[in-house]
Amino acid sequence: MTDLFDFPDGNLPDDLKSLDAELSSIRYEERASFVPELRAELARAWTEEPLRLRSSRRRHIAAAALITLLLGGAAVPSARASLVRLMGVLGPEEQPVVVEPVEEEVREPIRSVELSPVQPPAAPLEPAEVETAPVEEPQPSLLPDASRIPPQMLDREGAEEMLQDEYPDALQLGQIGGVVRLRMRVDEQGRVSESSVIESSGFESLDRVAVRVAPRFRFVPALQSGQPVALWIEFPVLFQPDPARAAPRSLAPVVDPMSLPTIDQSEWWHLSTPLDLETVAEIQWGGTAVEDELAAAAASLEQALDDPTVIERYGPVSAILEGVAPASVTPTEWRTAVGDALSAALDRGSETPASLLALGRIRLRQGVRAEARQLFERGLQMAIREEAAPSDWVVAELHYERGSLVRDNWTASHGVGSVRAEAFGDAACRAARYSGGTGTGYASVERLIAWNYLCPSEMEGVFDAGFELRENSSADLTLMMASFRTAIEAYAPHTRANVGFLVTLAEGGRWETLLQAARRFTRVSGGHPDGILLAGMALHRLDRSAEAAPLFSAALERMDAARRDELSNVAALLGPDDREHYRRLTAAERRAWEENYWVTKDREPETAVNERWVEHLSRAVYADLALGGVVGDAGEVWVRFGGPETIHIVDGGSGRLTEFWDYGSGPDITFVRWVSSDRTDLTPEGRAYVDDLGRIFSPE
Numbered sequence: 001m002t003d004l005f006d007f008p009d010g011n012l013p014d015d016l017k018s019l020d021a022e023l024s025s026i027r028y029e030e031r032a033s034f035v036p037e038l039r040a041e042l043a044r045a046w047t048e049e050p051l052r053l054r055s056s057r058r059r060h061i062a063a064a065a066l067i068t069l070l071l072g073g074a075a076v077p078s079a080r081a082s083l084v085r086l087m088g089v090l091g092p093e094e095q096p097v098v099v100e101p102v103e104e105e106v107r108e109p110i111r112s113v114e115l116s117p118v119q120p121p122a123a124p125l126e127p128a129e130v131e132t133a134p135v136e137e138p139q140p141s142l143l144p145d146a147s148r149i150p151p152q153m154l155d156r157e158g159a160e161e162m163l164q165d166e167y168p169d170a171l172q173l174g175q176i177g178g179v180v181r182l183r184m185r186v187d188e189q190g191r192v193s194e195s196s197v198i199e200s201s202g203f204e205s206l207d208r209v210a211v212r213v214a215p216r217f218r219f220v221p222a223l224q225s226g227q228p229v230a231l232w233i234e235f236p237v238l239f240q241p242d243p244a245r246a247a248p249r250s251l252a253p254v255v256d257p258m259s260l261p262t263i264d265q266s267e268w269w270h271l272s273t274p275l276d277l278e279t280v281a282e283i284q285w286g287g288t289a290v291e292d293e294l295a296a297a298a299a300s301l302e303q304a305l306d307d308p309t310v311i312e313r314y315g316p317v318s319a320i321l322e323g324v325a326p327a328s329v330t331p332t333e334w335r336t337a338v339g340d341a342l343s344a345a346l347d348r349g350s351e352t353p354a355s356l357l358a359l360g361r362i363r364l365r366q367g368v369r370a371e372a373r374q375l376f377e378r379g380l381q382m383a384i385r386e387e388a389a390p391s392d393w394v395v396a397e398l399h400y401e402r403g404s405l406v407r408d409n410w411t412a413s414h415g416v417g418s419v420r421a422e423a424f425g426d427a428a429c430r431a432a433r434y435s436g437g438t439g440t441g442y443a444s445v446e447r448l449i450a451w452n453y454l455c456p457s458e459m460e461g462v463f464d465a466g467f468e469l470r471e472n473s474s475a476d477l478t479l480m481m482a483s484f485r486t487a488i489e490a491y492a493p494h495t496r497a498n499v500g501f502l503v504t505l506a507e508g509g510r511w512e513t514l515l516q517a518a519r520r521f522t523r524v525s526g527g528h529p530d531g532i533l534l535a536g537m538a539l540h541r542l543d544r545s546a547e548a549a550p551l552f553s554a555a556l557e558r559m560d561a562a563r564r565d566e567l568s569n570v571a572a573l574l575g576p577d578d579r580e581h582y583r584r585l586t587a588a589e590r591r592a593w594e595e596n597y598w599v600t601k602d603r604e605p606e607t608a609v610n611e612r613w614v615e616h617l618s619r620a621v622y623a624d625l626a627l628g629g630v631v632g633d634a635g636e637v638w639v640r641f642g643g644p645e646t647i648h649i650v651d652g653g654s655g656r657l658t659e660f661w662d663y664g665s666g667p668d669i670t671f672v673r674w675v676s677s678d679r680t681d682l683t684p685e686g687r688a689y690v691d692d693l694g695r696i697f698s699p700e
Helices: 014-024 034-048 051-055 156-166 169-173 204-216 277-282 291-305 308-314 317-322 331-348 353-365 369-384 392-413 445-454 456-466 475-490 495-507 511-524 529-541 545-558 561-568 576-583 587-601 611-626 633-641 684-696
Strands: 066-069 083-086 113-115 152-154 178-186 192-199 218-220 222-224 227-229 231-239 416-419 467-469 646-651 656-662 669-674 680-682
Touching: 152 156, 156 204, 178 204, 192 204, 192 369, 204 231, 204 369, 291 308, 291 317, 291 331, 291 353, 291 392, 308 317, 308 331, 317 353, 331 353, 353 369, 353 392, 369 392, 392 475, 392 495, 416 456, 445 456, 445 656, 445 684, 456 467, 456 656, 475 495, 495 511, 495 529, 495 611, 511 529, 529 545, 529 611, 545 561, 545 611, 561 587, 561 611, 587 611, 611 633, 633 669, 633 680, 633 684, 669 684, 680 684
Parallel strands: 416 646
Antiparallel strands: 066 083, 066 231, 113 231, 152 218, 178 192, 178 231, 222 227, 416 467, 646 656, 656 669, 669 680
16 A cells, blocks of 8 residues: 555645555455545545645644444434444544634635534434434444544535634624534535534524534545445534624624523513512512413423323323422332333434423433433424424423533632632741641642631731632633523523523622513513512612612512511521520511511611611522522521622532632631532531621621
8 A cells, every 4th residue: 555646746735644644554354445446536536626725724634533323324223332432543643633724825714613623422422313224233343443434524614614604693793602512424425414413502593503504514434444434423613703803892792691681572562661669569470371381391292202101100291391200209210210201202213302301300300410411402402403393481491401500510610719828928827737738739628717717817818819710711601691591582481591590690790780681570470579579689789779678578478478488587687595586486476576676777767768678688589599598508698797798719629619708807707518519508617607706796
């Protein structure tokens, strides 16, 4: 195999040298005559390439590690066991590359979209079902070896131009990009015969562009023992906006992750009108009405299961869709049985968005987060491709679940950092003799807690000088908010998506935007109490307590007694003796006691509004919706003292985060939070400190 292609000068183009070296090192035992045929085919492909491609800067067309599926002819097997891993066939000197902008071009280059090399997925995925003949599971001879060569992309420039032509104008002008991860079937001719999105960019318009353009990509087909074969591959497409095409600042569209969802004004014509007490009184809250949507979801679920006895045995439908076992059965057994039934529908190819939603939620509660995420993405892509007609509620639920998973990633990394050991410098704390570190140049959490409570003044200087915020991308925030926003646009009254969106606005201090969004949610939901509460909190933070007070009162009247009592509870504000007396009161006695209590706390009795009561409700609403409730440790401290001036979050390893809440003078209040849990608990030192404060004084 030392002969060259028949080029006039006898030399290979740079693009084919590495491929020639790989082909030369492979022994072909089944069909030795195929090698020169392949080489001739590649030579013809090269000579037929447009002149513009050869005139541009040479670049590697690199094969990378990928998941491949050997196909029997044109058949696509459905068995998971048919998925085999093929590791890269590149030499050590050749690495997957990201295409960089062309520096020397005959014409003005368009570098708005880059195609990343093929990468392995986080977990094996089944290919989309098609009509297929039975395919046997791969034998050992079909497993990855040196005789298999993955597909290699041809004409990246042309593919990038096609994607650029389809780039949504609003996202291009706003300089918004993203990565769409495609699953594609590359056939024996190197054409993409099927494609779908397995991981969204967070922007449906980009996902659609990737799916629409993928069939026009061209590859050198994959080879198995010298024969071209069809393969399923994972292929990330990176959309990167061209800075030269950004809109002028005065014309740029709103692309802030916190921007409001777009809601059809013809249906919700009254969204822009003010939301005052009189208007709220006219909106009769009777719960979120989703009966029609649930009926459509139930029909979709029954279609997938194709077995009415499943719903009869394990229903109601609402429980299956939520992935939550009814109270009368054992949750573990129920999830296993329902999960098996839904998985069987998936294996038959009869899945629907509703069944994928239900199965994803079951997997989530079984702790299989990666598979749950993939199921939610698959359900969304079915809706995007209009393969099914799910209810708007199901589409919103899928977007919400994806956003919730992304939110978990965001909260696990946002604001987290470490303290450099050198920041202690010459500072001395005689009471804290331990000076150990982590062995990485950073102080241990134990040392930080000890200094915090024993030498708080010195510890404040250490935080100021040595806290290093871990680098974290805003991609999770963008995708999370895009998911919540899209859920609301699909089904405007969706409660959890609206609350998730609104709470994130509050966490970011976007009070004007929060007020506007909360008013909209209140209207489209028919007066949901959370919408009214969040509007009241925004008004309070905007120093408009007189407007917030009647909204808080109206919201409390609309909720059940248990939640109303929880938000109104003042136990966290009392000293030990008063707290014990308060807890012994009946519900009616407690409400009367609270009215008298707030009279004594009114800072400006000459005004019609009790500003201290409004402040308490504002704190309680945030604790309830953002911190997991007012009765937990974090909620108790927030209700009692309000929000801290700063929060330092230190990674203690093994998924444990320690939070230092700074309220000014004195030690910070310390909490521990596990990334796998929603709980934020006081450390033992933090609990002792908070209890001591309660014995000394009652907060105002």
